[in-house]
Amino acid sequence: MNSRRNFLKAMGIMLGSTAGFSAFQYMSLADYSAKTPDDAGLQLNFEPYELQLRHVFTLASGSRSTTPVMLTTISYNGITGYGEASMPPYLGESHASATEFLSKVNLSLFSSPFLIEDILNYIDHLAPGNYAAKASVDIALHDLVGKLMKQPWHRIWGLNPDHAPNTSFTIGIDKPDVVVEKTKEAFAYGILKIKLGRGNDREMIRAVRSVTSVPLGVDVNQGWNNRDEAIEMIEWLDKQGVIYVEQPMNKTLPEDIAWITSRSPVPIIADEAVQVPSDVSKLAGIYSGINIKLMKCGGMRAAFTMVNMARALNLKVMIGCMTETSCAVTAAAQLSPMADWADLDGNLLINNDPYDGIKIRDGKVIIPERPGIGIEKL
Amino acid sequence: MNSRRNFLKAMGIMLGSTAGFSAFQYMSLADYSAKTPDDAGLQLNFEPYELQLRHVFTLASGSRSTTPVMLTTISYNGITGYGEASMPPYLGESHASATEFLSKVNLSLFSSPFLIEDILNYIDHLAPGNYAAKASVDIALHDLVGKLMKQPWHRIWGLNPDHAPNTSFTIGIDKPDVVVEKTKEAFAYGILKIKLGRGNDREMIRAVRSVTSVPLGVDVNQGWNNRDEAIEMIEWLDKQGVIYVEQPMNKTLPEDIAWITSRSPVPIIADEAVQVPSDVSKLAGIYSGINIKLMKCGGMRAAFTMVNMARALNLKVMIGCMTETSCAVTAAAQLSPMADWADLDGNLLINNDPYDGIKIRDGKVIIPERPGIGIEKL
Numbered sequence A, B: 001m002n003s004r005r006n007f008l009k010a011m012g013i014m015l016g017s018t019a020g021f022s023a024f025q026y027m028s029l030a031d032y033s034a035k036t037p038d039d040a041g042l043q044l045n046f047e048p049y050e051l052q053l054r055h056v057f058t059l060a061s062g063s064r065s066t067t068p069v070m071l072t073t074i075s076y077n078g079i080t081g082y083g084e085a086s087m088p089p090y091l092g093e094s095h096a097s098a099t100e101f102l103s104k105v106n107l108s109l110f111s112s113p114f115l116i117e118d119i120l121n122y123i124d125h126l127a128p129g130n131y132a133a134k135a136s137v138d139i140a141l142h143d144l145v146g147k148l149m150k151q152p153w154h155r156i157w158g159l160n161p162d163h164a165p166n167t168s169f170t171i172g173i174d175k176p177d178v179v180v181e182k183t184k185e186a187f188a189y190g191i192l193k194i195k196l197g198r199g200n201d202r203e204m205i206r207a208v209r210s211v212t213s214v215p216l217g218v219d220v221n222q223g224w225n226n227r228d229e230a231i232e233m234i235e236w237l238d239k240q241g242v243i244y245v246e247q248p249m250n251k252t253l254p255e256d257i258a259w260i261t262s263r264s265p266v267p268i269i270a271d272e273a274v275q276v277p278s279d280v281s282k283l284a285g286i287y288s289g290i291n292i293k294l295m296k297c298g299g300m301r302a303a304f305t306m307v308n309m310a311r312a313l314n315l316k317v318m319i320g321c322m323t324e325t326s327c328a329v330t331a332a333a334q335l336s337p338m339a340d341w342a343d344l345d346g347n348l349l350i351n352n353d354p355y356d357g358i359k360i361r362d363g364k365v366i367i368p369e370r371p372g373i374g375i376e377k378l
Helices: A003-015 A023-027 A095-103 A116-124 A131-149 A176-185 A201-209 A227-239 A254-263 A277-283 A300-312 A326-333 B003-015 B023-027 B095-103 B116-124 B131-149 B176-185 B201-209 B227-239 B254-263 B277-283 B300-312 B326-333
Strands: A043-059 A062-076 A079-086 A168-171 A191-195 A216-219 A242-246 A268-270 A289-293 A316-320 A359-361 A364-366 B043-059 B062-076 B079-086 B168-171 B191-195 B216-219 B242-246 B268-270 B289-293 B316-320 B359-361 B364-366
Touching (some): A043 A131, A062 A095, A062 A131, A079 A326, A095 A131, A116 A131, A131 A300, A131 A326, A176 A201, A254 A268, A289 A300, A316 A326, B043 B095, B043 B131, B062 B095, B079 B326, B095 B131, B116 B131, B131 B326, B176 B201, B191 B201, B201 B216, B201 B227, B227 B242, B227 B254, B242 B316, B254 B268, B277 B300, B289 B300, B300 B316, B300 B326, B316 B326
Parallel strands (some): A191 A216, A216 A242, A242 A268, A289 A316, B168 B191, B191 B216, B216 B242, B289 B316
Antiparallel strands (some): A062 A079, B062 B079, B359 B364
16 A cells, blocks of 8 residues: 555665664653663564453354464563554464564664654565554554653544543344343443344344343444345334444445445445555445454554544544454554544453453443553553 | 534533543643643734745746744643744735634633644634634644654654655746746755746746756646646656646646646646645545645644545655745644655745744755754744
8 A cells, every 4th residue: 555655765764774863863852761772672572372252253254262363562672562463363364474474573673663654664565464463563663652752642643532432342143042141241331233144133133122222333244145135124223223334245346335325324334345544535435434443454553544534535433343452452442532433342352351451431432541552461 | 624523522522621631631641740830721822923035926826025924822831832824815814814713712621732633623613714824723732742742743653754855945937037046046955846837937947957957846836728738848848857747727627637647747746726634535546646735734633644645545745835934844844754745945935934943954854853843933
């Protein structure tokens, strides 16, 4: 997406890293001086980790009980930034691919963590794809830089944390009695997101509605195959208190989806159809909004651009996540004051979270006031 | 552009300014505590000022020897941020209109300058238009917040100041002997931007070329009326070492301009055709790039969004300015590491600049390392 120009700029840095700019120049105004002279460089570390899911997780595409993640750190002058790559198998990344990618990263080429744009251009051009692995560097870098500036990212971005929206809790596809139990457990949420698209849609919604009257979002994960049936279902869902429908049909069918959006009583949100900033403008007129996830787009910087693009194009914004630790979910939460909806429950779907971060209070995202992305290691 | 949603959010703040969030909450982590208890609020001040131009300035639309500006400050806890509205008469703003607009602004509604998004939404909805007046608040607010974070904005934005591009010096339309004199004075610049569009285009270029061989940009300011003549002229200009053509025909003729862009050997840049973020995506496929100016779009925040949108859409980026003091020009320079070209000579066109800021060295933008926008009052 970011073209040869940026790559050349990034290479320019690498070639000029000793002559072009010194650590001194970057630290003349700030109070983040080196603790020891031999500990002045940027250092990336990473460690594979396996998330244990509280419930077996079922989508239109399959079921699983664990998610592989990579936990990263970037350290600089005794300060550590935390990052994470979450790699649900259907997206194609793995412990092996992330290890291969992250092993190529040499942050000692850069004299200062503040060179975020150069560092991320370098990362972006190390290999194609690998968006979750790239996000794990982006998040750790943002955490580090926020800590060096002693500010949380929502404040650096000029956002008001009081505008963080309600967040949804996701109910996976299952048998009615299991859905009823899961729904009862989610009583603290103001919105539930119900996974549909496996042929038992009305049964799923009826099971949820038997125990709650909160607004529902639905995520079809491309599971519907016919636009006439889709709009009929959406009209029924609207009557059941559904407030948005995510990715109703396959992303390769934009004409069908535009047809649905133009007739739908509720907003139609792109998820699988949107990945990076260059996708956003193509979706105006087809969808009503976009679901932005750090693991899809490569991290916080791309996500911030996407939110701003979406707003300029009058598209609604959802900030979503994968099953993730509080690291990546709290990083995403920093953006949530700009979103119409948050779907930031990834850390609540696991039972071995190594971090403390985002909280949910009265169904609403509470962003920590800690600097950086706002987490602490437990 | 930013829709009802943001307006409602901004109003939410105003209504909830005492209950919603306290100064304490915002200052728990940062070292910007109040100097005195009775000096804790945000305070906007403004003062009309008249820029004296070094040379009578001639565009396709007319000539003038002064530019009215408004100099603003926002103070908070003893720290002052500087801003500016530059109001060349053809854009419709004036000392009177800016005074009327800025008199309506009540920043004491906001508990913290870090609430940039809320404050700018509030400003944006006080009245339509008034983009220069709005920019004068945006710039002062960014200067203040950068000073509170003790960082220059290029660093907060993660940019590398070494990537700041060459900047052009503008040569206005005039008689050949005057053009030759102005060109000789501009020997320090690596690019000259030549104003065309008043019927003496070849005469202008020949006068410049009689004394310099540096690359030239040309700015037609909508001055050409026929696309066949335009492309013929562009092909001639290409042979004279012209590297881009800005706004060749009227912005209301996108089909003619797309026709020119598809045939032009050099990039065609939108200026009059682009104002705010919502314009950017419409210009892909019509122009090769956009000229972003703080006074057109309302300030640094909108400009940063526009640069990122343009890059995602594979549009080239020029950062431009009006005749301005070093205040607004240096604010724009903070963005310049993301630009393909800078046209940041506004402060050099005047002889009563009250500030020290941006420097030009070997034709390249040098962004000061001072925090905020990087200026000091002289």
